[in-house]
Amino acid sequence: MIEVRELTKRFSRHTAVDNISFSVGKGEIVGFLGPNGAGKTTTMRMLTGYLPATSGSVEIGGHDVFRESVQARRKIGYMPENVPLYEDMRVREYLKFRAHLKGLSTSETRRRVGEVIATCGLDSVRRKMIKVLSKGYRQRVGLADALVHSPDLLILDEPTNGLDPNQIRQIRELIKRLGESHTILLSTHILSEVEMTCGRVIIIDGGKVRAQDSPESLVDGMRTAGKVLIELKADPEVVQGAINRLDHVKRVTQEATGDGWFAFEVLVDSGTDARERIHEVIAQNGWSLRSLHRRVATLEDVFVELTRQD
Numbered sequence: 541m542i543e544v545r546e547l548t549k550r551f552s553r554h555t556a557v558d559n560i561s562f563s564v565g566k567g568e569i570v571g572f573l574g575p576n577g578a579g580k581t582t583t584m585r586m587l588t589g590y591l592p593a594t595s596g597s598v599e600i601g602g603h604d605v606f607r608e609s610v611q612a613r614r615k616i617g618y619m620p621e622n623v624p625l626y627e628d629m630r631v632r633e634y635l636k637f638r639a640h641l642k643g644l645s646t647s648e649t650r651r652r653v654g655e656v657i658a659t660c661g662l663d664s665v666r667r668k669m670i671k672v673l674s675k676g677y678r679q680r681v682g683l684a685d686a687l688v689h690s691p692d693l694l695i696l697d698e699p700t701n702g703l704d705p706n707q708i709r710q711i712r713e714l715i716k717r718l719g720e721s722h723t724i725l726l727s728t729h730i731l732s733e734v735e736m737t738c739g740r741v742i743i744i745d746g747g748k749v750r751a752q753d754s755p756e757s758l759v760d761g762m763r764t765a766g767k768v769l770i771e772l773k774a775d776p777e778v779v780q781g782a783i784n785r786l787d788h789v790k791r792v793t794q795e796a797t798g799d800g801w802f803a804f805e806v807l808v809d810s811g812t813d814a815r816e817r818i819h820e821v822i823a824q825n826g827w828s829l830r831s832l833h834r835r836v837a838t839l840e841d842v843f844v845e846l847t848r849q850d
């Protein structure tokens with residue numbers, strides 16, 4: 541559905557997107573992740589034909605976005621980061637206006653506007669002025685606008701940005717439902733959202749693709765996957781020294797928990813499980829233990845590992 545080849549965008553001397561290639565298959569929901577300034581919005585704007593590329597190509601459903609822009613755009617529903625809405629229009633009126641702009645006939649417009657109002661849960665506000673709507677409803681209007689011409693592909697730039705947790709949940713559920721009948725590429729900062737909604741993730745940083753895989757495989761392949769967390773009561777320096785001497789232990793850090801106990805974080809080689817040997821050391825020394833468990837890596841760990849500056 542999306543085929544991106546060696547895509548580059550330079551703004552004078554700054555390269556915002558640097559020779560990236562990826563594809564998104566029909567029916568996939570793909571998360572596009574990256575820190576601020578990574579190049580997500582710039583990439584999405586090129587994908588949707590709003591911004592010309594410096595070099596490289598983008599095909600949407602077999603149509604080159606730059607050379608066959610009308611055909612390609614017909615397949616795309618784009619929701620930009622800050623949805624530009626006409627504040628003084630009523631919701632239904634605005635969606636009708638947008639549908640006409642996108643070339644729908646009067647009867648198609650009536651039918652589709654009714655459908656997207658229902659899909660996006662806008663029935664109760666369809667006669668309200670856009671300026672009185674909450675941010676959550678505005679996002680839904682943006683989504684309805686992106687959907688009104690029945691595109692196969694949705695490109696959503698931070699669809700939950702600025703929403704409260706309830707609104708985030710509602711939009712996430714809506715996106716999941718839309719994913720049953722659309723291909724979706726969405727950018728977000730909320731990693732748990734990606735884990736819940738996306739089958740695949742593309743992580744970009746400094747304009748380059750750093751990783752692309754399912755959230756599970758990225759987490760499995762995580763280099764720092766092995767961490768054991770312990771809480772016990774004993775001389776922390778002695779504990780640290782004893783655990784540090786074990787095979788496959790890379791680093792032990794400790795901090796006081798404030799109630800007389802100490803918390804230790806033990807970094808071990810990937811693929812090793814040091815819990816049993818750590819427990820033996822604790823038992824041999826007779827230290828009081830109140831917790832010992834392995835921490836499973838999260839997508840956040842992968843993200844930090846791939847995009848951190850140091």
Ligand SMILES: Nc1ncnc2c1ncn2[C@@H]1O[C@H](COP(=O)(O)OP(=O)(O)OP(=O)(O)O)[C@@H](O)[C@H]1O
Nearest residue numbers: 551554555556574575576577578579580581582583
């Ligand atoms: N029109 C422009 N002119 C010059 N530089 C730009 C322009 N648009 C974006 N940039 C720069 O390109 C880089 C990538 O920006 P982009 O907005 O694509 O990042 P992003 O990943 O979407 O970030 P955020 O998460 O903050 O929205 C940034 O360094 C930005 O300053």
